[in-house]
Amino acid sequence: MSMPAYYTTKDKIWHYAFRVICYSIFFFLLAPILIMIPLSFNAQPFFTFTREMLTLNPEGFSLRWYEDFLSSASWRRSIQNSFIIGIAATLVSTTLGTLAALGLSRSEMPYKGLIMGLLISPMIVPLIISAAGMFFFFSSINIAGTYLGVILAHAALGVPFVVITVTATLVGFDHSLTRAAANLGASPTRTFFKITMPLILPGVISGALFAFITSFDEIVVVLFVAGVEQRTIPREMWSGIREDISPTILAVATILVLISIALLTVVELLRRRGERLRGLTPQ
Numbered sequence: 001m002s003m004p005a006y007y008t009t010k011d012k013i014w015h016y017a018f019r020v021i022c023y024s025i026f027f028f029l030l031a032p033i034l035i036m037i038p039l040s041f042n043a044q045p046f047f048t049f050t051r052e053m054l055t056l057n058p059e060g061f062s063l064r065w066y067e068d069f070l071s072s073a074s075w076r077r078s079i080q081n082s083f084i085i086g087i088a089a090t091l092v093s094t095t096l097g098t099l100a101a102l103g104l105s106r107s108e109m110p111y112k113g114l115i116m117g118l119l120i121s122p123m124i125v126p127l128i129i130s131a132a133g134m135f136f137f138f139s140s141i142n143i144a145g146t147y148l149g150v151i152l153a154h155a156a157l158g159v160p161f162v163v164i165t166v167t168a169t170l171v172g173f174d175h176s177l178t179r180a181a182a183n184l185g186a187s188p189t190r191t192f193f194k195i196t197m198p199l200i201l202p203g204v205i206s207g208a209l210f211a212f213i214t215s216f217d218e219i220v221v222v223l224f225v226a227g228v229e230q231r232t233i234p235r236e237m238w239s240g241i242r243e244d245i246s247p248t249i250l251a252v253a254t255i256l257v258l259i260s261i262a263l264l265t266v267v268e269l270l271r272r273r274g275e276r277l278r279g280l281t282p283q
Contacts, residue, residue, distance in 0.1 A: 033257055040065055040250035047247065065251040075252070078236040085147065085232060086215040089154035094208040096155070097162025102196075104163070105170040116167075120160040130157070131224040138225055145227030153221045158211025165210065169203025202270040209263050209270075217256065 007015065043062035044050050052060025069075050100119055104112055122130055134153045135144060143149035173196075181191040197204075219234035226235065233252060240249045 036250055037254050037257070040247060040254045042247055042250075045247060047245070047250070065247045068246070068248045069251050069255075072248075074231075075233075075236060075248075078231050078233045081230055082216055082232040082234075085150050085154060085230065086212050088147075088151045089158055089215040090208050090212040092151065092155035093158030093211040094162050094204060097159045097207055097211070098166050098200075098204055100159070101163050101166035101170060104167060105173065116163070119163050122157050123160045127220045131221045134221060135224040144225055145230070147230055150222065150226045150230045153225045154215035154218060155211075157218065157221065158214050161210035161214060162204070162207030165207035166200055166203045169200045173199060202273050206267045206270050209267050213260060213263055216259070 038053070039047060039049070041061045041063065042050065042053060043060050043064065050060050051057075097119075100115075103109055104116060109115075131153075134149075134156070138144040138149045138153070143152070177195050177199075178191050181195055182188075186194070216232075217234060218232070219238055222230070222232055222235045223238070226232070231239075233256065237249050237252055240246060
């Protein structure tokens with residue numbers, strides 16, 4: 001992007017300095033990920049670059065750690081648990097978060113600020129405190145160490161993301177459409193599924209994806225609430241770091257990064273689609 005013609009020398013210096021600062025921040029954030037990815041192809045069981053890797057010798061690279069990940073029974077079980085818990089928690093948090101956002105969007109809703117604060121509190125309260133509280137509560141009702149307990153715990157962490165994204169979508173929602181549907185004799189249920197839901201669907205799906213990512217990457221709550229049978233991928237990685245350090249962990253981390261990038265790409269596409277539906281120009 002070219003600079004405007006009216007830029008002074010000072011403006012031009014700040015323009016390039018600002019870009020250098022931004023690129024430096026991006027590099028600082030992405031460097032650990034960029035280093036981790038090539039290390040996952042290391043032929044040797046080390047967490048460092050070997051001489052063969054530095055010289056780009058093909059003998060220094062291998063897919064053995066990815067093969068170990070896919071052939072291990074414990075890793076396969078953790079993959080299954082992560083998807084079962086993640087999908088179930090996403091469905092629960094998306095349903096509850098969407099209903100809450102619809103309620104908060106109504107003008108007659110009392111104590112909106114207080115309710116919104118309570119709904120997004122899992123994002124604000126330190127995770128270790130939330131995890132400990134969930135453990136004691138779930139233990140008292142005998143669902144700690146069960147799939148139901150882990151799903152409900154992850155759903156509680158995902159609800160704030162759904163509430164925020166759906167609420168942001170409802171900011172530009174034209175309520176005259178629902179009033180027109182009511183005047184034409186449509187029931188509230190038909191109005192919701194035919195008018196409201198299609199317009200807020202990008203926000204709902206975006207919130208669901210954020211909730212899924214949160215559940216898929218969660219480790220602290222799993223350490224407190226989950227049992228032996230509910231070991232997820234992050235829990236298996238934690239055990240691998242403590243018990244048997246292996247580059248297989250790097251291979252798993254690389255796969256998780258790729259999944260996260262794919263999901264965030266979908267979120268961005270949905271955001272742009274939502275802006276187009278509201279008549280805005282995607283930024």
